[in-house]
Amino acid sequence: MPSSACRLYLVTPPRIELPAFAEALSAAVDADDVACLQIRLKEADDDAIRRAAEILVPIAQARDVAVLMNDRPDLAAETGCDGVHIGQDDATYAEARRAVGADGIVGVTCHNSRHFAVEAAEAGADYVAFGAFFPTGTKVAKTAAEPDILEWWSDIATVPCVAIGGITVENCPALVRAGADFLAVVGGVWNHPEGPAAAVRAFNRAIAEASGD
Numbered sequence: 001m002p003s004s005a006c007r008l009y010l011v012t013p014p015r016i017e018l019p020a021f022a023e024a025l026s027a028a029v030d031a032d033d034v035a036c037l038q039i040r041l042k043e044a045d046d047d048a049i050r051r052a053a054e055i056l057v058p059i060a061q062a063r064d065v066a067v068l069m070n071d072r073p074d075l076a077a078e079t080g081c082d083g084v085h086i087g088q089d090d091a092t093y094a095e096a097r098r099a100v101g102a103d104g105i106v107g108v109t110c111h112n113s114r115h116f117a118v119e120a121a122e123a124g125a126d127y128v129a130f131g132a133f134f135p136t137g138t139k140v141a142k143t144a145a146e147p148d149i150l151e152w153w154s155d156i157a158t159v160p161c162v163a164i165g166g167i168t169v170e171n172c173p174a175l176v177r178a179g180a181d182f183l184a185v186v187g188g189v190w191n192h193p194e195g196p197a198a199a200v201r202a203f204n205r206a207i208a209e210a211s212g213d
Helices: 020-031 046-061 073-078 093-100 114-123 148-156 173-178 196-211
Strands: 007-011 036-039 066-070 083-086 105-109 127-131 161-164 182-185
Touching: 007 020, 007 196, 020 046, 020 196, 036 046, 046 066, 046 073, 066 073, 066 105, 073 083, 073 093, 083 093, 093 105, 093 114, 114 127, 114 148, 127 148, 127 182, 148 161, 148 173, 173 196, 182 196
Parallel strands: 007 036, 007 182, 036 066, 066 083, 083 105, 105 127, 127 161, 161 182
Antiparallel strands: none
């Protein structure tokens, strides 16, 4: 996941129904550019996560979309994901790196903490994630972040940054202009009134306009 123009980073809803979600994912990743899919099923047991990954990982990877497992380096490695996303209360960076290997992706939640971000980058993280930038119905956000943290990070670091938290087509331009390398989106895509495919196209148009492309 190299740093380049801002790209879309999809996160699964907390609960999914298969095969319906697989069809929605296929439509979304076929619609326009998507960099990454994070499988984030906090309420599911390990077997349910494995079943979901068995179906979702091939769909994404066939379109050159990287797949990350949330929280669980062990399941990321077991299910053929491209890497793992860890929070401050999950596995350590070292544990995550051992599980996914030198070529795997390890992303780290840094909330609104500059200290956490510098620490993660120095450890070797492939990206740092800041948020929540806007109110979100996906989870109770532990912190609120402002776009200036993206500007600061873009000025001092080469490690990519991900913006997350309540991001929609309408509010994303400020984050793109502030320097986000990726926009992590849940409800803004899966709950879009015109469907996930239309949402992905709309996000890509908004990103291009905000980038001046």
